[in-house]
Amino acid sequence: MTDNKKYPSCNIAGNGKLEILSSGKKVSFKLISISAESAFVQMEENIDTSLKVLIHIVMKSSIFEVRINAEGIIKMSRKMDSGYQYEIAFINLSEDDQNEINDLMVSSCDLSYV
Numbered sequence: 739m740t741d742n743k744k745y746p747s748c749n750i751a752g753n754g755k756l757e758i759l760s761s762g763k764k765v766s767f768k769l770i771s772i773s774a775e776s777a778f779v780q781m782e783e784n785i786d787t788s789l790k791v792l793i794h795i796v797m798k799s800s801i802f803e804v805r806i807n808a809e810g811i812i813k814m815s816r817k818m819d820s821g822y823q824y825e826i827a828f829i830n831l832s833e834d835d836q837n838e839i840n841d842l843m844v845s846s847c848d849l850s851y852v
Contacts (some may be wrong), residue, residue, distance in 0.1 A: 752797035754779070756810075756826070759790045767824075769795055772806075773843060774836035776813070776828060782821040787812045793826055797842075804842060808835070 752769035777795060788811065795806040807832040808827040828836075832841075 752795055754793060754795040754806075756794070758785065759792065768835075769797065770823060772797075772839065774828075774831070774839040777810070777826050778823060780818065780821055780823045782846060784817075784822055785812065785815075785824070787815050787824075793827065793828075802842075806835075806839065807828040 751843055752772070753767065754769060755764050755766050757764045765781055765783045765785065767781040770778040772778070772795070777793065790811060791810050792809050793806070793810045794806075797804045797806075801851075808828045809830050810828050812824050813827045814825040816823045831839075
């Protein structure tokens with residue numbers, strides 16, 4: 739669980755691809771954590787911050803499968819031993835989509851200490 743501004747986030751297994759809008763390049767990633775405002779992802783590729791991207795996330799368990807397709811902006815990057823971590827802030831997500839992601843976080847993670 740990580741602290742966030744308006745919506746809680748938590749570590750959750752998932753993966754996906756992002757497409758860099760300016761070049762059309764597609765890059766696979768591993769989902770580290772997610773909230774209704776942003777996603778933290780890890781990938782081998784080093785990409786610039788401030789780029790607009792389309793992000794496609796798939797989260798699966800025995801109980802649910804959730805697919806998220808959204809536009810985002812890469813806000814932060816960090817070099818790790820096993821690649822790079824990025825925060826991708828969602829933009830233009832509807833309130834319904836934000837509420838659905840938030841409900842998933844609340845129902846899937848122990849947020850009792852928030």
